[in-house]
Amino acid sequence: MSPRTLYQKIWDRHVVTDYGNDEALLYVDRHLVQEVSSPQAFATIEKQGRKVRRPEAHVAVADHAVPTKRDGRRFADELAQAQVDRLKQNAKRHDITYLPMEGDRHGIVHVIGPELGFTLPGSVLVCGDSHTSTHGAFGCIAFGIGASECATVFAAQSLRQRRQKTMRVNLEGGLPDGVTVKDVILALIAKIGTGGGVGYAIEYAGSTVRGLSMESRMTLCNMSIEAGSRVGMVAPDEKTIAYLKDRPLAPKAELWDAAVADWMSLRSDEDAVFDHEITFDTSALVPQVSWGTTPEHTLPIDGVVPDPADIRDDGKREKMHRTLDYMGLTPGTRLSAIAVDTVFIGSCTNGRIEDLRAAAKVLAGRKAAPGIRAIAVPGSATVKAIAEAEGLDRVFREAGFEWRDAGCSMCVGMNDDRLSKGERSASTSNRNFEGRQGIGGRTHLMSPQMAAAAALAGHITDVRKYL
């Protein structure tokens, strides 16, 4: 057999029917179900009188709409309450495991999938959420789908797909102090653009990637979609195995041994050819911050707000004017001089224990600047419990942060945590789109450490000064 990439190997294993021309019916091993993209999908199969083909292949949890200040009462927002109630009813009716908000397994879909051992190497995993690329950190093909495809997965446990082209991104040289994988992925998106990965499944490789924890690999793969790629992945290694061992839904005993033997062999062949390959030296990278309304609008912390006058293309210049107007920024302003009023640490990108530890390390013994509204939102109940056992909640509170329950929170403006018009955030989330964090809200994307430093300074600043 000719040499194949990791993506091609997993793809080949999941072909149910080959339609030719790189189109196939692809089997789906796992489906994470959340409240926003599922109600219409359940309605579709019910209207067609169909059942969920394999109820055990799905796990349902509400994350987007849930308030993160929970008191056991019904939500103030009735629409949000109704959406969460609907998920619970649908899961029950179709015999799908539902993880209640009050339970100790609750959390953001992309945080709990790996925690449960639901996410496994060599699998195909989908969810009606674009950040499903997160799970590729475990060496699986994981991608976001729309509600119609969610319905197809319920009924047929498979999807018609076109095989992606493959791109390998080699990250080499390790990371300097104060620089994280979030800075790497933001810098990469700034380099290749939000359309740079369209049509490709990205495999991240190289010495920097091998050195990353599973949490960091998840952050990396999570933001692949912001470069346009539905799929980001990292080949499994001993870190992957160590993370998954003894997770509740991971295989056990002999099955575990057989799985590990298979997983450790899952990698791109030495001589596999990628459709595109780039190498990126991360050894001298500096912290990154977004200034505009797409993640590619990112610059190093020592940069300044760009000037539309420097742009030749009329359309692009006009877009930049629009962006700066929306963001309320003047060309030439140093990024480190931009004042923020809100700091958000959390999300499926940066709501894991490692992220909270890193932010807490910057905050320890210090106080947020006066007038800053700062919230720390663990990605799951498990993350929250670990953080509290380590005393991180105290560090956050003493620094002036609110310590919340798990949820998507201020990453997506559809729960109680939002920016108001004109408010400006330092945010560890993944999207700085217009209105993403609330109508008229202004978002600056950065790492958890950088967001913590912004809370202390009251403006965007270089975290390396605080280390």
Place this chain on the structure above:
Amino acid sequence: MTMEKLIELKSVAAPLMEDAIDTDVIFPARFLLLLERDGLGRYAFNERRGGSEPFILDQPPYDKAQILVTGETFGTGSSREQAVWALADLGIRCVIARSFGEIFYSNCFKNGVLPIRLRGDEMAHIETAAEAGEEITIDLPAQEIRVADTTIAFDLDANRKRALMAGLDEICTILSDDADAIAAYEKRRASETPWLVLAPEQFGQIKTEEDAA
């Protein structure tokens, strides 16, 4: 089960000449709390409408447009299919862009909406025609766009073309064509990668007391 067929469109095309219009702009997040999929057009581009200058899709003749012409990576970002449902509810059956967000692109086909990628002079020609309010014809069987005396061909996967033309629902197609293949695959999976098969009893340990009650 069927969706609305698409064979031919004749319409003016609304020019929305901006790059990277994401699905948060097309369908703002707070409306995602609605449980419906019909009638969502009123929320489309909500933050771009109601300003001093009418939004392009509210200006005659474009308020009747069935075609939208736009820039790079249209529909990038969130997977929310509401973005397509809302456009379709406004009567848009075809989006012509330089490139698309992939999930949006895929979602279009599930809802009888044809996404077409064009670049270079061909795209420039369509932009000009859209801005001039000229009638554009989309001929799906021929895979052609016709405007005045110019004809432009476009690419499309064969399966997707067939589904749009026949108004086929994907679930019905898969279950009628591939049901046996799926069952055979599941049998093979159980023997080749048995660790991927979840047994219902494995969920016992993550159930809460509330579920057990």
